[in-house]
Amino acid sequence: GSESDQLRIFFFPLPAPGHMIPMIDEARLFAKRGVDVTIIITQGNASFIQKIIDREFEAGHKIRTHILQFPSAQVGLPDGIENYNTITSMNMGVPLFQGLGLLQKPIEQLLHEIRPDCIVSDMFYPWTLDVANKLGIPRLGFRGMSHISMCAEHCIKIHEPHKSAESNVVLLPGLPHKIKMLISQLPDWSITTNDFTPLMDAVVDSEQRSYGMLMNSFHELENDYEQYFKTSMGLKAWSVGPVSLWVNRDFTHKAERHKIACEYGEEHEIIDWLDSKQDNSVLYVGFGSLTMFPATQLKEIAHGLEASGHPFIWVIRKKETDEYKQVFPKGFEERMRGSKRGFIIKGWAPQMVILDHPATGGFLTHCGWNSILEGINAGLPMITWPLFAEQFFNEKLVTDVVRVGVSLGLKEWRQWGYEGTEVVKRQEVEKAVRLLMGDGEEAAEMRKRVSELKDAANKAVEIGGSSQTNLMDLINELKALKIRN
């Protein structure tokens, strides 16, 4: 195309893996379709993605990072702590967020200099709407969340079903598929007013006034909620996911694909271990990038996994192993290593690579949206263990709507990955693992349904598929807008 129809888009992710990874994937998709892409990122997060960006650039795509200095000293954070995954206590969340707010000035300056044609902003920077408005360019909001969770939040806000409920059970009125939840499972920002309320209000307000929302989902997975989104919430949205599936499909050579996926983590002997296992025999246990369990819970998980008799990979955060003197029951690690029945990863796992491996047959997940999509992409039935954020809504999609998972029955939403007192007992873990990994009918049906969803996801990102069509429509719309302006 000529210079005049060259689209230039800036992406500004939140430095938390669950927000950042899908936005980088999205940026790569735009770049592969000829858009000139800049990712705004702080120094301490740039190294995390630089290799993959360099490789895309070498492949001829117009993609680069614009690196900003994080104002550590100004907000009193140690150098290098610039990501929600690397903060070592919950108290660091506030200064981290303040520091990100201080980037407003430099970003405004940058945007005025370059004047891109669009900005894709994480939800937690509502102020990017003002910047976009000043420049007269469209802002697209990005949450990296499911439609169902946003619809549920909207529904709770409008109808306040918890206020008239006679028990802990509420039906979310008007929401497709008659979603029933416990009041205790609802995020506090949806039912109470607290410190977080002004920010969430600003987020929702900025989304309503934005050009639209970029969604990491696909039509075939959430079509009823997509509909609700558009009609009841009045938001314009483009489902262009699952982005992790899409960007990595282009790498047909398996080893190359592994390398790309591992760019987000380290390479592990894990592949060799998996290669030695039978197809669909291994359970992957992972709670995302932010969860931190108390030692008592870790112990219950260990006992439950061991008692189940099934092979497993279990990811424990480094923080957890640093904090507790004894994480595991006595001799647990040695037994698991000796029998090759359990592989424990302390730190960051190459999750996508593990999920995609033929030996992996099930996923015990905290219901982070990326994890759920990655589980679907890999065609894996799930055990759901939601904890915080919007994870309880995602669980409902998995267990009640598309029915590809079995719930552990968690009842209590918690403020953050660290908090909460609800403990799942070893017997419950064991029972769920046996059900999911065993050869019963219920598990077989879940496996069948999730493999159909996997096929649908693959179709969605092919030429003519729903997500591919949506992305092309969006790019064309932004081009038309650019010419008009």
Ligand code: UDP
């Ligand atoms: N992830 C990973 N290795 C880990 C932990 C997480 O690769 O050890 C990736 C995972 O594949 C997913 C993201 O980090 O893409 C986590 O996002 P999700 O929405 O599942 O959960 P969150 O971390 O936001 O709670």
